[in-house]
Structure formats: C-alpha cells, structure tokens
Amino acid sequence: GEDVEQSLFLSVREGDSSVINCTYTDSSSTYLYWYKQEPGAGLQLLTYIFSNMDMKQDQRLTVLLNKKDKHLSLRIADTQTGDSAIYFCAESLMGGGNKLTFGTGTQLKVEL
C-alpha cells in the first residue's frame, strides 16, 4: 500500500525545537521529502533524503530516517513564527515513475 501518515497538529513555542513525524508503509520508497505549505500557497520543497541514508542536516532542518520502522521525522531547530505552516512528507517509489505520495500534513503553530 501507499499510506503515508502524519499527526495533524503540533504547537510549539518560539525558539523551541519542533519535531514533525511521518510513517509510511511501502518499503520500496526511494526518496522521502518534506514540503512546506503556507496558507493559500503552493508547496515549497524543504529537503529530501535518499532511502539509504539515516540522517540529513540542512541549516535548521534535520531529517531522520528509520527505514526499519518506516519512520521519517523533520526537526526544526529554533522554531520561528515564520515556520508556522502545514508540513507534508512525501515519498517516491521505486518504479513509481517519480510521482509523489503525500501524507495528510501536519499543521505547525508557533506561539510567542
């Protein structure tokens, strides 16, 4: 199956770290992505990780991949109010022709 699941909401205080989690079911994932969607806007690619990697860091963003448990997480360090948005994880599958399967999205709210 191609189910990708995320928790719906996350609320953090400005300056804290945010951790957004994602689970997927298809073990043939090749790449896993994190996208950010602000209200009324399209999707902005934040980062991606190849399925044979465990971790990828890009400035304030850290992606962790546990392939055994099919679990992906996005950590945002020093979360700012501008990080408030919906975050989607997505996977592309081997032989899937590069189409993306998206999770349900996690709405991150950053409070002062």
Add this chain to the structure above:
Amino acid sequence: NAGVMQNPRHLVRRRGQEARLRCSPMKGHSHVYWYRQLPEEGLKFMVYLQKENIIDESGMPKERFSAEFPKEGPSILRIQQVVRGDSAAYFCASSPQGAGTQETQYFGPGTRLLVL
C-alpha cells in the same frame, strides 16, 4: 527564472460547467505532474505528462477528467460537467526529467476550484 505558473488562481464554476486549468512549467522542464488537494487532506497524484504524451494517469478519475501537454503551450487539466465534489485545490508540478531519475518537483501556487 520564473517558477511554475498556474492560472487561474481561483475558479468558480456552476455544476455542469467545464473547468480548464492551465500550468506552465519552469523553463527547461519537460515533465508535468498534476495533483489534487481536497479540503483538509494531503495532495493526491492525478497524472504525469511529458510533451505530447501521457505517461501515468493512474490517479485520474475515469470520467470527466482529461489532461494534455501539447508541444507548444501550457499543460491543461480539463474537468467536464463539474460537480461539487470537484471543489479542491489543483496543483501542478514540473521537473527537468522524470521517471528513473531523482528530480525535484517544483510546485505551482495552485488553482482553487469552487463548484457552486
């Protein structure tokens, strides 16, 4: 370098009318993907096209929906005889290459379709 462009940004149609959504990929990109986002849901893949070819339409509803990407001009997603359940945001993405490569898909701002 302009990003992926979609128009219109908002479209209102009455039940039974036709909706035409346009997508111009980024310059140099020859692969286009359409996704649909229903309210409170994630994006669902609809169709993947190259110039003049439909590569994968496994996510397209069997009836009323069609897509094309002509040699010249934008990609068009066409919905005939719209119903209220078609109300959604429709996103287009493009990439330089497609299947078999890891190519980031760049998304447009979306067209928000409202069927009255």
